Amino acid sequence: MAAALTTKAILTANDVRNGDIVFWTADQRWSTSIDDAAIGYGKDDTDQLADAGKQAEAANTVVGAYLIALRPEETTARVPVKMREVRRLAGPSIEFAQAA
């Protein structure tokens, strides 16, 4: 469940059907592109994002909705504060499987 953050954040989750990482957009839909993610600034914004996550979970469209805190000093890029989120957004840092 998404907990509100008071600084700068985006809302993420996984698509129920296929597990894809998705982001909540400004036009009230889920996108697989972080570039589409709506950024919340301050408590009111992030509370709204958190509510959107709760509603989407209740509607069974996504699973595991939560807010990702972004680095406030980044004015254009969406760069998470936490290493875990940086890794999650980047995807595996390795080639899949072996080179035969």
Added chain:
Amino acid sequence: MYQYDDHDQSFVEARADEFRNQVERRLAGQLSEDEFKPLRLQNGLYLQLHAYMLRVAIPYGELSSAQLRKLGYIADTYDKGYGHFTTRQNIQFNWPKLVDTPDILDHLAGVQMHAIQTSGNCIRNVTSDPFAGVAADEFIDPRPISELMRQWSMLHPEFAFLPRKFKFAVTGAADDRAAIKFHDIGIWAKVDDAGAPVFDVYVGGGQGRTPRVAKLFESAVPLPELMPLLDAMLRVYNLHGRRDNKYKARIKILVEELGLENYRDEVKAEVAGIDRAPFATVEAEYARIKDAFEEGTPGMTPGEPIDLGAADPAFSGWVKTNVAAHRVPGWAIAQISVKPKGGIPGDVTGEQMRALADLADTFSQGELRITHRQNVVFPYVKATDLLALYQGLAAVGLGEDNIGEASDIIACPGLDYCALATARSIPVAQELSSMLRDREAKDELGSISLNISGCINACGHHHAANIGILGLNKAEKESYQITLGGRSDENAAVGDILGPGFAQADVPGAVSKIIDTYLDLRTSTQERFPDTYARVGKEPFKEAVYVGA
């Protein structure tokens, strides 16, 4: 190998049907995630860092070629073309879609496979010696008791919601290749003077944030007493295990807090009052399972020893590291390394799975084993077939000659996949593998275990390695702590922390200095790393790594 009977087959099919219904209700919005989560976890379906992950059970690591071929089909059809062998001898797929999992479970059921109890606070997949039934140093085949325990633990109504997950391992050989002393309960099967099976039972081992070597609970337990004893051990744990704190919920903590003697007294009292009726068939069922394994074992006519690889240095090197002694003269146990230079430990493509299945049909009577070191074993290879097998393996990138060497690295998925990880494991393993393969080509390093975990949960078994590496998050940066002196064999030990952690880029240099120190200090090439470490202690290694760094 053991074949499921009609009851088992109908059970896995019914379970797949049941999960299909649960998924349909989830997708229709009739089940919330809170309601669905325990159901998916009981069928091995996790939600990981990027996607769903499905963990498929491989009981005691034994697979048929048909099963592996099916796993390859699943990898190619429903995932991204590969699977990952785990340290519990299972396989996991990193990218399945929820909508596809009912079909995947149907495919698995079609080859007598499933994903039941690969997650959750229940009894997990029973692991065993990958050389079971064919090892030259074996007292008794551990598979019949492992299978009996699988049947006993499967959907056991009392043990479906334990305080925490519960792991058994069983071996029946002089050398412990199943790491039994790092399990909640470890069982060492032997035979008594009359040739009857008896079992040494160890309890309270494990890794994670509180690594412990299991303690001997009771020696030489006869077969009729073993299952009531295990039932009682689980009951006492179920009653007293810490459900208030998941970090203190494993049986190792209970045994430590109660004291082994008090725990033993409680178990004995439980055994004394236990209803024996459910165990009345244990001996007959054990005999039936044992017969089933023996019927499934191919005839092996003893052959003459042959000169292996004298004419081919590459083959000779592979035989030296990858071939183990078989109980039948003229036959061999071939170990296939899934650790190519710079590769991802335990990852196998669908194409490689099919190639391994074909090679197993040709050279190993259609049977394979998955090891807890994330490799593959062919248990029934004629010595005269080894060269052709090696050539077949090399053709699909599986001819690496490094079993048991430092580059035969265990690594968990780490922060490249795992939602719990605190640092990446795989890139560290890849870099070390490249460095170590180069060193192994010119130095005689001998047998060294090197394991990497991406968090304190220790799925990469770093505590049990001669050289262990633990990835941590230090102020939002990956930091790698090194432990030395661990081992998972019959002389099991937890590694000692060497000192402060390293940045990822500095790990290979530190490991190289540790190996240099070992080479300098060992008394001969016969003195293995943990023996040198036990003799000289941590200080020389610490000095080499940190002084002047």
